[in-house]
Amino acid sequence: MSELEHISTSRCYAGEQQVWRHESAATGTPMTFAIYIPDHEEGAKLPVLWWLSGLTCTHENAMIKCEYKRAAAEHGMIVVCPDTSPRGEGVPDHEDYDFGQGAGFYVDATQDPWAKHFQIRSYIEDELPALIAKSFPVDMDRQGISGHSMGGHGALTVSLRNPGRFHSTSAFAPIVSPLNCPWGDKALTGYLGEDRQAWREYDSVALIEDGARLDEVLVDQGTADEWLDGELKTHLFEEACRDAGMNATIRMQEGYDHSYFFVSTFVSDHIAWHAERLKA
Numbered sequence: 001m002s003e004l005e006h007i008s009t010s011r012c013y014a015g016e017q018q019v020w021r022h023e024s025a026a027t028g029t030p031m032t033f034a035i036y037i038p039d040h041e042e043g044a045k046l047p048v049l050w051w052l053s054g055l056t057c058t059h060e061n062a063m064i065k066c067e068y069k070r071a072a073a074e075h076g077m078i079v080v081c082p083d084t085s086p087r088g089e090g091v092p093d094h095e096d097y098d099f100g101q102g103a104g105f106y107v108d109a110t111q112d113p114w115a116k117h118f119q120i121r122s123y124i125e126d127e128l129p130a131l132i133a134k135s136f137p138v139d140m141d142r143q144g145i146s147g148h149s150m151g152g153h154g155a156l157t158v159s160l161r162n163p164g165r166f167h168s169t170s171a172f173a174p175i176v177s178p179l180n181c182p183w184g185d186k187a188l189t190g191y192l193g194e195d196r197q198a199w200r201e202y203d204s205v206a207l208i209e210d211g212a213r214l215d216e217v218l219v220d221q222g223t224a225d226e227w228l229d230g231e232l233k234t235h236l237f238e239e240a241c242r243d244a245g246m247n248a249t250i251r252m253q254e255g256y257d258h259s260y261f262f263v264s265t266f267v268s269d270h271i272a273w274h275a276e277r278l279k280a
Contacts, residue, residue, distance in 0.1 A: 026123040027086035047142035047278035054149030065260035075275035106154035109191035144168035144274040156204035160212040168277040170218040176237035216247040222256030
């Protein structure tokens with residue numbers, strides 16, 4: 001297990017917003033994450049919400065813009081915000097914002113030159129949770145997961161692939177089906193190759209079609225989101241849940257766009273929703 005390097009701690013509401021870095025075995029690079037820890041009694045273990053961010057984001061975007069900290073403090077919930085990709089010297093990148101650094105798509109890449117470092121699925125599903133469990137006061141029997149855009153895609157697919165691990169799953173404006181949108185087609189071709197069958201484990205709609213289930217899920221999507229029709233295609237997820245008989249609350253929020261202004265408006269709702277399902 002790699003050692004943690006403390007980057008910063010800032011007092012915020014009734015808790016601390018911390019940032020840490022460590023050497024990742026999964027990515028072969030340093031990885032940075034933010035973690036918000038509410039005040040708590042000594043020895044207490046708190047529920048944890050994993051927040052996965054979107055294209056171009058680092059650990060900082062949600063930490064600064066999401067406005068989750070007041071609600072997290074109120075409900076006694078730890079929030080972990082990982083980075084979205086490996087970074088640094090020797091890590092491949094691309095000139096486009098939707099591929100390469102900042103656009104890991106929460107997959108384990110199999111294609112060169114990405115495979116060496118872009119093992120984000122393994123980092124998010126295995127390495128980082130083990131590190132967090134060892135180093136912070138989290139109750140790993142009370143985990144929830146959420147995210148925005150590419151991170152919403154990550155939250156849905158990670159939860160669907162790991163039945164029983166997460167007791168609550170939500171998403172904001174998720175990319176629900178990379179198999180059926182330009183962002184996904186570009187990213188998954190580049191990271192995984194041309195075999196679209198291999199993409200299905202990274203597509204929430206395909207996972208549901210193939211038998212994966214969640215007890216329930218909450219999704220918020222803005223009706224004024226410029227990416228709704230071409231990239232996000234919320235209706236595909238809604239149809240897949242309906243056909244599978246899966247309990248999904250999908251809220252189309254009138255007039256809201258794709259930005260963190262939208263996310264910050266409803267994040268307290270999501271924190272409360274997760275908290276209700278993560279009670280001891």
